[in-house]
Amino acid sequence: MEIKxxxxxxxxxxxxxxxxxxxxxxxxxxxxxLDVKKQTAGVLLKIEELLDKYGSDKNHILSATIYLKEIGLxxxxxxxxxxxxxxxxxxxxxxxxxxMAADNILVEISIVAAEK
Numbered sequence: 001m002e003i004k005x006x007x008x009x010x011x012x013x014x015x016x017x018x019x020x021x022x023x024x025x026x027x028x029x030x031x032x033x034l035d036v037k038k039q040t041a042g043v044l045l046k047i048e049e050l051l052d053k054y055g056s057d058k059n060h061i062l063s064a065t066i067y068l069k070e071i072g073l074x075x076x077x078x079x080x081x082x083x084x085x086x087x088x089x090x091x092x093x094x095x096x097x098x099x100m101a102a103d104n105i106l107v108e109i110s111i112v113a114a115e116k
Contacts, residue, residue, distance in 0.1 A: 024111040040080040061091040063112040067098040
């Protein structure tokens with residue numbers, strides 16, 4: 001099966017599609033003044049846009065890995081996540097505390113989804 005790589009930077013691809021599965025690289029919202037709720041909402045919007053662009057949607061997400069700058073942000077992030085995920089379409093998920101690439105990043109989410 002062919003592997004399709006999209007929006008490559010020389011270091012990574014923003015999306016990779018193989019055998020009916022879409023892999024998104026970690027998505028962040030950026031923005032120095034955003035709190036974790038606003039960053040989470042921004043990341044989820046980017047995820048929806050990318051999934052749509054490459055042939056899927058949030059109801060086809062198989063797995064999500066969420067990285068938080070501080071695990072104390074878990075409750076606020078989950079408030080946004082829980083409102084976004086539709087009943088019956090909850091993916092497998094992991095959430096961990098991680099050192100981020102930039103100080104202003106509070107949340108990063110990577111996604112694996114099935115094509116529609």
